[in-house]
Each structure stands twice: as structure tokens, then as C-alpha cells.
Amino acid sequence: MSALPSIVFGMLLVTIFLLGVVTLRLASRARIQQEAIEQLNEALRHSQEYAEQQKTKLALRSDLDTVKDEFISTVSHELRTPLTSIRGALGLLSAGMMGNMDPKAQNLLRIASSNTERLIRLINDILDLERMDSGRAPLKLRRCSVQELAREAVDTMTPMADGANIHLELQCLAPRDSIYFDADADRILQVITNLLSNAIKFSPPSSTVAVQIDSDVNSVLLKVVDHGRGIPLDKLEAVFDRFQQVESADASKKGGTGLGLAICRSIIQQHGGAIWAQPNQSGPGTTLWVQLSRSARATDTPTPAHIAPPAERGEGLILVCDDDPGIRVVVAEQLRQHGYDILEAGSGEEVISIAGRHSANARKNGNSTPISAILLDLYMPGLSGWETLQRLKETPITAGIPVVILSVIPPTDRVQGAGEPEGWVQKPFNENLLLAELGRVLRAKGSPGQILLVEQDQELAQVIRAGFQNAGVRMDHVSTLQQAVDRCLLGRPDLVILELTLPDGDGFSLIDWLRRQPGLQTLPLVVYSSREVTEAEMAKLRLGQAQFFSKAKVKPLEVEELVLAMVSRLRNSTPASVA
Amino acid sequence: MRLILIIDDEDDIREVAALSLEATAGWEIITACSGADGIHAAANPQRKPHAILMDVMMPGMDGPTTFRKMQQNPDTAGIPVLLLTAKVQGVDQRRFADLGVAGVLFKPFDPLTLATEISSVLGWND
Numbered sequence: 001m002s003a004l005p006s007i008v009f010g011m012l013l014v015t016i017f018l019l020g021v022v023t024l025r026l027a028s029r030a031r032i033q034q035e036a037i038e039q040l041n042e043a044l045r046h047s048q049e050y051a052e053q054q055k056t057k058l059a060l061r062s063d064l065d066t067v068k069d070e071f072i073s074t075v076s077h078e079l080r081t082p083l084t085s086i087r088g089a090l091g092l093l094s095a096g097m098m099g100n101m102d103p104k105a106q107n108l109l110r111i112a113s114s115n116t117e118r119l120i121r122l123i124n125d126i127l128d129l130e131r132m133d134s135g136r137a138p139l140k141l142r143r144c145s146v147q148e149l150a151r152e153a154v155d156t157m158t159p160m161a162d163g164a165n166i167h168l169e170l171q172c173l174a175p176r177d178s179i180y181f182d183a184d185a186d187r188i189l190q191v192i193t194n195l196l197s198n199a200i201k202f203s204p205p206s207s208t209v210a211v212q213i214d215s216d217v218n219s220v221l222l223k224v225v226d227h228g229r230g231i232p233l234d235k236l237e238a239v240f241d242r243f244q245q246v247e248s249a250d251a252s253k254k255g256g257t258g259l260g261l262a263i264c265r266s267i268i269q270q271h272g273g274a275i276w277a278q279p280n281q282s283g284p285g286t287t288l289w290v291q292l293s294r295s296a297r298a299t300d301t302p303t304p305a306h307i308a309p310p311a312e313r314g315e316g317l318i319l320v321c322d323d324d325p326g327i328r329v330v331v332a333e334q335l336r337q338h339g340y341d342i343l344e345a346g347s348g349e350e351v352i353s354i355a356g357r358h359s360a361n362a363r364k365n366g367n368s369t370p371i372s373a374i375l376l377d378l379y380m381p382g383l384s385g386w387e388t389l390q391r392l393k394e395t396p397i398t399a400g401i402p403v404v405i406l407s408v409i410p411p412t413d414r415v416q417g418a419g420e421p422e423g424w425v426q427k428p429f430n431e432n433l434l435l436a437e438l439g440r441v442l443r444a445k446g447s448p449g450q451i452l453l454v455e456q457d458q459e460l461a462q463v464i465r466a467g468f469q470n471a472g473v474r475m476d477h478v479s480t481l482q483q484a485v486d487r488c489l490l491g492r493p494d495l496v497i498l499e500l501t502l503p504d505g506d507g508f509s510l511i512d513w514l515r516r517q518p519g520l521q522t523l524p525l526v527v528y529s530s531r532e533v534t535e536a537e538m539a540k541l542r543l544g545q546a547q548f549f550s551k552a553k554v555k556p557l558e559v560e561e562l563v564l565a566m567v568s569r570l571r572n573s574t575p576a577s578v579a
Numbered sequence: 580m581r582l583i584l585i586i587d588d589e590d591d592i593r594e595v596a597a598l599s600l601e602a603t604a605g606w607e608i609i610t611a612c613s614g615a616d617g618i619h620a621a622a623n624p625q626r627k628p629h630a631i632l633m634d635v636m637m638p639g640m641d642g643p644t645t646f647r648k649m650q651q652n653p654d655t656a657g658i659p660v661l662l663l664t665a666k667v668q669g670v671d672q673r674r675f676a677d678l679g680v681a682g683v684l685f686k687p688f689d690p691l692t693l694a695t696e697i698s699s700v701l702g703w704n705d
Binding site for chain 2: 073080083086088089091092097120
């Protein structure tokens with residue numbers, strides 16, 4: 001009898017307890033839901049605020065652009081008006097139109113007159129450069145003949161050349177009648193006349209300045225060759241910077257503004273091409289090279305000057321092979337300056353014999369340094385780069401040496417089945433790209449993959465990073481567009497995970513930039529974004545191998561699995577094979 | 580002998596341009612310092628200019644407005660007008676050319692070649 005009430009009591013207790021638990025659970029679930037709603041509201045508010053800020057920023061920027069436009073237009077007018085009077089008065093006086101003057105006075109007038117001309121050129125150049133760099137001078141692309149442009153430039157500059165007793169020559173090295181390419185004709189003409197004017201200024205009397213034209217399937221190559229005093233090796237890049245002349249007295253002696261080559265570079269970059277200077281292979285003087293794609297994809301704004309890749313130091317023995325001794329010397333010198341030891345080869349045959357001998361010696365006894373990497377040109381007389389690569393990879397003792405192709409053709413145009421190079425640098429290259437790619441190839445020998453995560457949300461980045469850490473894959477994280485560019489220039493990552501919405505721009509501009517970098521064109525890409533990507537945008541985003549995931553639909557863990565699969569495929573192949 | 584009318588609000592530029600054309604081409608020059616004065620001078624039947632060289636930016640009536648007024652006036656409509664501008668922006672150049680002027684010349688001009696430039700734009704061979 002006494003058992004029943006106690007059972008009832010016990011059941012009651014249990015029921016009360018369970019009810020309590022359920023109530024607590026419900027309460028805590030309600031709280032969690034409440035919190036989640038609050039968080040969502042908060043996030044929504046943030047994103048609305050962010051959108052508002054962006055809208056204000058954009059409006060402000062367009063206002064600023066208008067103000068700047070007006071300012072430039074006004075400055076241009078206000079400076080030109082007094083200069084018109086000065087130039088007119090001095091011009092008439094120094095030409096003796098107002099009667100003859102004594103020689104000393106004449107000389108003073110000549111000085112005033114020539115410096116007025118210089119000031120006018122300077123104002124024109126500054127305005128020109130300003131308009132281009134701000135993207136307010138869009139290109140008017142049309143089909144042009146490179147021969148016609150070069151002929152026109154030579155005709156324009158002939159009076160100046162005659163005055164300096166310099167012979168101008170136009171040489172076409174391509175076997176075609178006319179080479180057509182897409183460009184803004186006036187701008188390209190400006191570049192060629194500018195290069196010719198420089199060449200004439202720095203050439204000794206009775207020498208020749210030549211314009212050489214060459215082309216292949218994809219690009220047009222234009223060279224201006226002089227036999228002047230030449231540019232020192234350490235100034236080869238600096239001459240393209242604003243107000244950089246080889247000697248400080250050049251500005252006044254030669255009447256230049258110090259902006260000519262900076263303008264040329266802006267124009268060529270805007271065309272998606274490249275411009276660089278090189279010492280002549282034989283004898284004194286300089287060759288200015290311009291490389292333009294035959295079907296130009298004009299960029300809205302030239303690459304900002306501040307995106308200059310920092311150089312990296314390396315070590316190891318590098319075999320440099322190019323049939324052009326000029327290129328060999330420049331590459332060897334650049335690499336030596338950064339700590340590498342250099343062997344040179346002038347042909348594919350030489351590469352095979354040197355690489356074979358070195359590897360055999362290194363194996364037999366330890367006192368011969370093995371070759372760390374081979375830099376290989378593709379177009380060579382005799383054994384071509386492709387054949388050389390194939391033989392190196394087929395020979396067991398040389399198969400393990402990484403090969404970096406140095407060629408005017410892009411990695412996407414490689415010959416199938418000729419063996420896979422470990423790296424690729426497209427000519428024309430700059431020193432830092434070459435060093436970065438070589439460094440990457442040397443580091444990649446047996447090292448795990450490296451992933452670059454571009455993500456502005458720090459917490460999400462932490463989650464993704466933790467996942468990869470567990471898988472033993474190295475990952476770098478950056479949160480802005482600029483950091484991503486800087487990081488890519490330091491060394492080519494194996495893969496990029498990209499959020500499209502970034503604080504300083506959108507992911508599309510990063511991809512645009514990557515596409516223009518010879519060593520980064522084929523970088524595999526995983527877009528993992530909060531933004532939905534349309535079909536049209538996907539086509540625009542496709543870069544090497546690309547995958548698209550929406551953050552709304554795909555969890556970080558799933559992305560991680562996919563990326564790891566991609567990385568393991570990459571490890572088993574070579575970077576150049578992911579195109 | 581050619582008679583040229585120069586319209587510019589800047590005294591110095593008027594004087595330099597006049598001296599330049601007189602000294603290099605031997606042309607006779609009359610000047611005006613505003614659009615309104617220019618129209619008045621151009622409409623004088625005794626001294627009708629062969630060509631007008633006119634500044635674009637002038638206080639009051641600017642160059643393009645003055646040109647349009649001249650076009651509407653039968654006394655001045657046939658006179659070729661060259662605009663002289665210190666603006667180098669492509670948009671400005673096209674805008675001026677669209678007006679129907681005989682030509683556009685740029686400041687700062689070269690005083691030694693100004694006359695030959697005008698002659699070549701107008702197709703004068705003398």
C-alpha cells in the first residue's frame with residue numbers, strides 16, 4: 001500500500017524533472033533562435049550600411065573625377081594663355097624678325113625661347129600622362145598595319161634625324177607583307193615617334209637608328225635600335241619612371257621632359273603589351289622593345305606603378321639557355337645579382353651535354369654542384385626548346401631538373417606531349433617576375449602546395465585555414481585586393497580561393513590583373529563568394545582551371561575537400577599543365 | 580594683300596599674333612578684343628577681312644557663340660573663321676570642329692609658322 005503513493009510520487013518527480021528539462025531546453029532553444037535572429041538582423045544592418053557607404057563613396061568619387069577633370073582643363077588653359085604670349089614674343093625676337101641683335105642678346109633669347117618650348121612640352125606631357133593614368137583617355141582600338149605606323153613615325157622624325165645627321169632605317173624581319181594588329185593608331189604612333197626622338201637625341205652623328213618589325217601568330221614586336229652611349233644595366237627599368245633620366249643634365253641638354261618613356265609605358269600597358277630596354281648584343285647602344293598582342297584586349301587603366309614586385313634572393317646553380325647572347329647576358333647578370341650561380345648554353349645540344357655531364361659528376365662524387373634549374377628558350381636554331389625539354393625529361397639523370405621556359409609565347413600555346421616544364425616566364429619579362437617564378441619552381445621541388453586565400457571576413461578565413469592546416473597544406477590569407485596582388489608577386493601560389501567582394505575593389509579586377517601577368521595567367525582559381533555569379537561573369541572569371549561556389553549553398557568543409565583534391569592533382573603534375 | 584581679323588580678349592596675344600602674321604606673311608591685321616567688337620569689325624563693308632582668327636574662351640560672348648552670330652548675319656556669313664584654343668582635350672576639339680568652323684588652331688602657337696598654318700587650312704597658295 002505504501003508502495004503506490006511512493007511510486008506515484010516518484011513518477012511525479014520524474015515528470016516534473018522532465019518537464020523542467022523540456023522547459024529549459026525550449027527556453028534555451030528560443031534564446032538561441034532569438035540570438036540567431038538578432039545576429040541576422042545585425043548582419044543585415046551591417047550590409048545595408050556597407051552598401052550605403054559604397055554608394056556614397058562611388059558618388060563622391062565621381063564628383064572628385066569631375067572636379068579633377070575641370071581642374072586639369074582649367075590649368076591647361078590658364079598656363080597656355082601666358083605661354084602663348086611668351087612663346088610668340090620670344091619666337092619673333094630670336095628669329096630676328098624684329099631686326100638684328102648683338103650675339104650675346106641673341107644667345108639669351110635662344111635660351112629663353114628653348115626653355116619656353118621645354119615648359120610647353122612638359123605641360124603637355126603631364127596632362128597626357130594624367131589623363132591616361134586616370135583612365136580618362138580610353139583607347140580607340142582599330143585594325144592597324146604596324147608597317148604603316150612605323151613608316152609614318154619614321155617620316156615624321158626624318159627632319160629631326162636629318163638635323164642631327166642621323167640615318168633612319170625601317171627593317172621588316174617578318175616574312176609577311178603587312179602585319180595587322182588591334183591598337184589605337186595615334187597612341188602607338190606617339191610611342192614610336194617618342195622612341196625615335198630619344199634614339200636620335202642619344203646617338204652620335206653619322207650613326208644609324210633602326211626600327212625593326214617582327215611578328216608571330218600572337219604578337220607584334222617592334223624594336224628601336226640606336227648606337228648611342230647606352231643605358232647602364234641598373235637603369236634599364238628606371239628609365240621608364242617619371243623624371244628619370246640617365247644623367248641629370250640630360251633634361252636641359254637634350255630638351256626632354258623626363259616623361260617620354262613613362263608615357264610610352266602607360267600607352268603600351270593600356271594596350272596590354274610590354275615595353276623594355278636592353279643593351280645591344282654587339283657594340284654600344286640600346287634596343288627599346290615593344291611587344292603588343294595582335295588582338296589587343298585593352299585594359300581600362302594601366303597597372304599602377306606602385307605594384308612593383310619585390311625581388312627575392314635565391315641560391316643554386318642555374319643553366320641559362322638562349323641562342324641570343326644578349327638575352328643570356330642580361331638574364332645571367334640579373335640572376336647573379338640575386339645570389340644564383342650561372343652556367344650558360346647557346347643551344348639545346350649544349351644544354352643536354354652540360355646538364356648530363358653535371359648530373360653524372362654530381363652523382364659520382366660530391367664535389368660537383370648539381371644544376372638546380374634550367375631556363376630554356378623555345379625558338380632556337382638546331383634543337384628547339386621543345387625537343388631539348390623532351391630529351392631532358394626522357395633522360396633519367398636529367399629528368400629531375402626543373403625546367404623554366406623563357407619564351408615570347410604564352411604557356412597556353414605549349415606543344416602537347418613534348419614533356420612538361422615546371423615553370424614558365426613569358427617574354428618580355430621583367431626581372432622580378434623571372435626571379436619569382438624561378439624561386440617558386442625551386443621551392444616547389446618536393447614541397448607541399450601553397451594556397452592563397454583572399455577573404456575579407458576574418459572569422460570565415462580562420463575556419464577555412466584551420467581545415468587546411470589539419471590537412472597539412474600551407475595557406476596564406478590576405479583580406480584585400482592590394483594584399484593579394486602583392487602576395488602573388490612574391491611568389492606564384494598553386495591555387496587561389498577568392499571572395500569577389502573585397503574592401504578595396506572586386507575580385508574581377510584581381511582576375512583581370514592576374515590574366516595580364518605572364519607567370520600567373522593559368523593560376524587555378526576557386527571562387528567562393530557571398531555573391532551569386534552569373535553565367536556571363538563565369539566566362540569572364542575563367543582563368544586556367546576555375547570552380548565557382550556560392551557561400552549561401554556550399555559549406556567551407558565541402559570547398560576544402562574539393563580544393564584538397566585539386567591540390568593533390570597539382571602536386572602530381574606541374575604548374576604549366578593546369579592551363 | 581590679305582586682311583585678317585584677330586579676336587582675342589588678351590591684349591598680349593592679339594599683339595604677338597598680329598606681329599607674327601605681319602612679319603612672316605606681310606598680311607594686314609585688324610584686331611578686336613571681344614566677340615561683339617569682332618562682329619562689328621567683320622561686318623564693315625569697307626574693310627571686310629579675308630579670314631578671322633578667334634579665341635574660344637572670352638568673357639561675355641565666347642568664340643563659338645560669336646561664330647554662330649556671324650553665320651546668321653549675311654554680311655559676315657561667308658568669312659572663314661579659325662578658332663584658336665588653349666584646350667587640348669579631344670572632346671573640345673571635336674566639339675569645335677562640329678560647329679562648322681574652317682579650322683581649329685592651338686595655343687601656344689608657333690609665331691614663325693602661324694601664317695603658313697592658316698594658309699594651309701584655308702588652301703591659300705600665295
